[in-house]
Amino acid sequence: MADDFNTYIKRNINLNDEDIQLMHSMALEKKAHRREMLLQPGDVCRHKMFILSGMVRLYRTREDGSEHIMHFATENEWMTEPESLNHGTPTAYYIEALEDTELLLWTKRDFTQLSIAIPQLKTYSENIIAKNLAMTRERVFNTMSATVEERYDDFIRDYPDVFNRIPLHMVASYLGVSLKTLTRVRQAQVKR
Amino acid sequence: MADDFNTYIKRNINLNDEDIQLMHSMALEKKAHRREMLLQPGDVCRHKMFILSGMVRLYRTREDGSEHIMHFATENEWMTEPESLNHGTPTAYYIEALEDTELLLWTKRDFTQLSIAIPQLKTYSENIIAKNLAMTRERVFNTMSATVEERYDDFIRDYPDVFNRIPLHMVASYLGVSLKTLTRVRQAQVKR
DNA sequence: CGGTCTCTTGACGGAGTTCAAAGCTAGTGG
DNA sequence: CCACTAGCTTTGAACTCCGTCAAGAGACCG
Helix, strand or coil: HHHHHHHHHHHHHHCCCHHHHHHHHHHEEEEECCCCEECCCHHHCCCCEEEEEEEEEEEEEECCEEEEEEEEECCCCCCCCHHHHHHHHHHHEEEEECCCEEEEEEEEHHHHHHHHCHHHHHHHHHHHHHHHHHHHHHHHHHHHCHHHHHHHHHHHHCCHHCCCCCHHHHHHHHHCCCCCHHHHHHHHHCCC | HHHHHHHHHHHHCCCCCHHHHHHHHEEEEEEECCCCECCCCEEECCEEEEECCCEEEEEECCCCCEEEEEEECCCCCCCCCCCHHHHHHHHCCEEECCEEEEEEEEHHHHHHHHHCCCHHHHHHHHHHHHHHHHHHHHHHHHHHHHHHHHHHHHHHHHHHHHHHHCCHHHHHHHHHCHHHHHHHHHHHCCCC
């Protein structure tokens, strides 16, 4: 498990064993069971999280209770709510474990410390956020310009591993359509 | 004009006059006329841009020619296409001046140099991207859960200055609806 | 003063939503 | 290990909102 983190880091940033060791030593290990909430509206997000195993989702709700999923993250991916983390302000989001999940956590403070010792880390974390921004913009663009069917196909193509591990109503929630509509698209495809 | 930048920087990051001077000295000044393209699909984005005066938009098109606006930026705001800038890959976006616009430009390389001399800059630029991500997520959420009318009202409330400087068809493009629908919403409000 | 840009309007059709019901599956506790 | 329940998925009917197409009027610029 700790080895997964080593492997991951080596593939993505050029760090020596000593630096990795340092990073790991500053992290808090956490196990979250399926359905456990890691963040809720009103909380302040205190950590950057790295997922060793399992899966989490980032979502928001409306007053009527409807859920709208912003992001999924699985093994070897990062998750946080940067707005709340950076400013220490209450978040509007939930982060929920969708499976039993193992995580490494760093507080903002510890991560800043690490970034001083390991300067590449700063650039790396900026790149992660930039990638998230690019993804989210891509998503806005798709939502505005593509049909539900295209977006559904794209989702399966781009995130097959996520798709196979979540119920359809979450796919619908991510795509921004009703479950009914998603079923309709699926049925139309079966008949072809 | 150069003073605007000084004022802006002092309000937003804690830099001394010397650092500001340094930043400014590394920048390239540019004037873009209305409708000038600062970035086009296939280009590699080479700069972080700071807007001294005027206004730009970031948008994408589909094969059918339809335009979908991701972002507007006005005086004292930053604009770039981080995905292309960071990786040196061709962009899918346009950046266009909507008015005659004065800009300061830094190449990735120069900005990195600056960040070494002025460490706060790194954190600051990460915060800007994080803010953009938060905005874009907010927008995904709104698109999925709010009515066109609510989104229109939100837009006017949140970006009155942008709203007053662009034609309605761009508002529609930003909101992800047809001009027809936007007009319909506006008429319904007039009659109230 | 001609042309481009901007905004509105009407008719029509299609895609997505809500509400409601029901079958199927998988996990859990006794 | 079986029975039961909760969660997942599909389906149908009725309706509503939004998009496309097409036309026209007003405003602004050169």
